[in-house]
Amino acid sequence: MTQMSYVEGLRDGIRIEMKKDSNIYMAGEDVGIFGGCFGQTAGLFQEFGGERIIDTPISETVIVGHAVGAAAAGLRPIVEIMFIDFIGVCMDEILNQAAKMRYMFGGKAKLPMVIRTTCGAGVGAAAQHSQSLEAFLTHIPGIKVVMPATPADAKGLMAAAIRDDNPVVYIEHKGLLGFKGEVPEGEYVVPLGKADIKREGTDVTIVAWSAMVHQALAAAEALAQEGISAEVIDPRTLAPFDKDSVLQSLEKTGKLVIVHEAVKTGGLGGEIAALVADEGFDLLDAPIKRVTAPDCPVPFSSYLEAHYLPSQDKIVKAVKEMF
Amino acid sequence: MEITKEKLLSFYETMLTIRYFEEKAVELFAAGQIPGFVHLYIGEEAVATGACANLTDKDYITSTHRGHGHLIAKGGKLDLMMAELFGKASGYCKGKGGSMHIADVNLGILGANGIVGAGQPIATGAAFACKYKKTDAVSVCFFGDGASNRGTFHESLNMASIFKLPAVYICENNMYGISNNQKNHMNINDISDRAAAYGMPGMTIDGNDVIAVYEAVKEAVKRARKGDGPSLIECKTWRHRGHFEGDPGVYKDPKEQETWVKKDPIIKLEEKLLEHKVVTKEEIAHLQEEAHGKIEAAVEFAKNSKDPSLDELLTDVYAG
Ligand SMILES: Cc1ncc(C[n+]2csc(CCOP(=O)(O)OP(=O)(O)O)c2C)c(N)n1
Numbered sequence: 001m002t003q004m005s006y007v008e009g010l011r012d013g014i015r016i017e018m019k020k021d022s023n024i025y026m027a028g029e030d031v032g033i034f035g036g037c038f039g040q041t042a043g044l045f046q047e048f049g050g051e052r053i054i055d056t057p058i059s060e061t062v063i064v065g066h067a068v069g070a071a072a073a074g075l076r077p078i079v080e081i082m083f084i085d086f087i088g089v090c091m092d093e094i095l096n097q098a099a100k101m102r103y104m105f106g107g108k109a110k111l112p113m114v115i116r117t118t119c120g121a122g123v124g125a126a127a128q129h130s131q132s133l134e135a136f137l138t139h140i141p142g143i144k145v146v147m148p149a150t151p152a153d154a155k156g157l158m159a160a161a162i163r164d165d166n167p168v169v170y171i172e173h174k175g176l177l178g179f180k181g182e183v184p185e186g187e188y189v190v191p192l193g194k195a196d197i198k199r200e201g202t203d204v205t206i207v208a209w210s211a212m213v214h215q216a217l218a219a220a221e222a223l224a225q226e227g228i229s230a231e232v233i234d235p236r237t238l239a240p241f242d243k244d245s246v247l248q249s250l251e252k253t254g255k256l257v258i259v260h261e262a263v264k265t266g267g268l269g270g271e272i273a274a275l276v277a278d279e280g281f282d283l284l285d286a287p288i289k290r291v292t293a294p295d296c297p298v299p300f301s302s303y304l305e306a307h308y309l310p311s312q313d314k315i316v317k318a319v320k321e322m323f
Numbered sequence: 324m325e326i327t328k329e330k331l332l333s334f335y336e337t338m339l340t341i342r343y344f345e346e347k348a349v350e351l352f353a354a355g356q357i358p359g360f361v362h363l364y365i366g367e368e369a370v371a372t373g374a375c376a377n378l379t380d381k382d383y384i385t386s387t388h389r390g391h392g393h394l395i396a397k398g399g400k401l402d403l404m405m406a407e408l409f410g411k412a413s414g415y416c417k418g419k420g421g422s423m424h425i426a427d428v429n430l431g432i433l434g435a436n437g438i439v440g441a442g443q444p445i446a447t448g449a450a451f452a453c454k455y456k457k458t459d460a461v462s463v464c465f466f467g468d469g470a471s472n473r474g475t476f477h478e479s480l481n482m483a484s485i486f487k488l489p490a491v492y493i494c495e496n497n498m499y500g501i502s503n504n505q506k507n508h509m510n511i512n513d514i515s516d517r518a519a520a521y522g523m524p525g526m527t528i529d530g531n532d533v534i535a536v537y538e539a540v541k542e543a544v545k546r547a548r549k550g551d552g553p554s555l556i557e558c559k560t561w562r563h564r565g566h567f568e569g570d571p572g573v574y575k576d577p578k579e580q581e582t583w584v585k586k587d588p589i590i591k592l593e594e595k596l597l598e599h600k601v602v603t604k605e606e607i608a609h610l611q612e613e614a615h616g617k618i619e620a621a622v623e624f625a626k627n628s629k630d631p632s633l634d635e636l637l638t639d640v641y642a643g
């Protein structure tokens with residue numbers, strides 16, 4: 001184990017895989033000498049050279065579109081969309097090409113590609129640079145979606161995403177990039193589709209991912225002071241979703257709170273709630289609660305933004321309403 | 324050159340105002356008083372100033388993430404802009420938009436934009452509306468060299484051309500899209516060459532010469548108002564600062580930076596004004612003082628304004 005930041009973790013995951021397989025390359029805006037908008041790719045250009053760490057024009061459509069073609073032709077591209085907010089620019093390439101090619105071709109194509117991108121509010125970046133759009137992607141069969149919350153998961157999920165033979169969208173949270181933690185050295189893989197219990201508890205299950213894991217953990221700590229034992233489950237991969245971990249936890253707790261930074265309506269929280277209502281109704285002894293952003297764009301004003309975001313306090317309040 | 328003294332002075336005043344507004348923004352950002360991303364236009368003021376001098380409030384513009392200059396040149400109010408940078412309720416967007424989203428629809432300013440290349444279709448649509456309503460208004464689209472590589476550039480210029488829309492596409496070629504030099508992001512030197520692909524006139528001019536910009540845009544606007552269709556004007560220029568505040572700009576050649584800083588558009592105009600005895604040194608000093616005063620007043624206004632109230636979070640999501 002060694003101390004690393006989240007960004008160092010994800011970069012380590014990329015480096016280790018790239019060293020092993022020369023078919024892996026990375027392309028995106030300012031991923032080269034600039035080292036990425038938030039320093040995610042710093043040093044990779046120096047280590048792997050311009051043949052494999054490639055600066056592209058500002059052309060998201062062909063950044064993702066070329067990855068589909070390159071993957072179909074045998075490479076393993078990692079491409080970057082600087083902010084998930086720009087995903088609209090390349091949505092056809094994700095929605096109709098990457099996601100469906102294998103199925104439409106009767107299983108004859110393989111698309112091992114990773115789309116790295118960043119999400120998240122909290123830095124005053126306003127409505128077009130702060131969104132959490134994972135539910136857009138989980139609604140598309142054929143795409144896997146990964147959202148790490150810790151440096152170790154950032155590393156292990158990156159390795160798994162690169163090794164996977166499907167299109168994987170790997171979403172980094174801007175607010176977590178500098179977050180430090182213990183990370184296994186050398187090769188380390190966190191399997192896709194496997195949740196992690198970030199804190200064990202017996203009274204209530206809190207499902208949260210990405211930056212919200214840390215709000216949930218802080219809430220669990222505060223709740224413990226008041227005698228409520230919360231279990232925090234981080235699905236880590238949103239598609240495929242590890243429903244068994246949630247159902248197992250509910251067998252203990254009987255109460256479910258889902259926390260996400262994305263807006264409420266159409267958010268993945270609704271899907272998880274429906275899933276539990278369907279397959280775990282008898283396990284519940286209280287209505288399911290969701291703590292999410294409100295249904296509005298992310299405001300610029302720091303004051304409004306702070307209230308926009310789901311927080312430890314909002315989670316504590318939601319949990320207490322169940323007791 | 325039959326440009327009046329008033330016009331020349333107004334160019335100078337506008338450029339100074341933009342410069343001082345942004346120098347203030349640098350200071351406030353460094354002091355932590357302005358959150359978020361701040362992209363500065365310092366060094367590129369001649370483009371917005373020369374272009375917008377041909378427009379009235381009825382004409383439209385679309386701006387970019389680097390928008391302060393366009394907004395000021397199109398008549399944007401300094402106090403409302405500054406308050407928006409602070410995220411205050413009195414700002415242009417009630418504090419909900421910030422630097423990257425300032426707009427004043429009444430002045431024809433259809434917004435700064437956080438999405439590179441997103442202004443091109445919007446400007447095209449505004450031009451469509453001008454033509455549809457048979458006004459003689461025009462729509463001017465500002466965008467960067469980097470943005471000219473978006474698919475929106477191709478789709479917009481093609482549509483504007485076949486529909487003969489009253490649009491002027493002004494590419495501010497500062498030779499970088501963040502760290503990516505033009506040499507690495509396209510295989511041509513002059514972006515105006517692309518105009519040929521759409522069957523519209525294209526020209527490349529010195530974007531640090533406000534008079535050259537004014538004259539070129541004047542022709543394009545005249546053509547658009549007459550119903551002869553769109554044009555593409557490439558203005559070669561240079562941003563003095565990093566891509567956004569906090570970017571040290573290590574990817575730039577320091578020598579090239581030095582050469583361009585010497586070609587500062589404000590100094591260029593100032594020298595010309597003095598040389599042709601349009602103004603005296605004293606008058607220049609006076610204009611500078613005045614411009615500083617306007618910026619100070621705007622900062623004062625912003626600082627004395629309140630945060631938006633919490634119920635603003637959920638207003639303006641829908642109309643009606
Ligand atoms: C669709 C999209 N892609 C990427 C970005 C990130 N980004 C913001 S500004 C910028 C560079 C823009 O370059 P250019 O168009 O030349 O304008 P300049 O910054 O030089 O004024 C990039 C890549 C974005 N905001 N939107």
Ligand SMILES: [Mg+2]
Pocket residue numbers: 467468469495496497498499500501
């Ligand atoms: Mg540029």
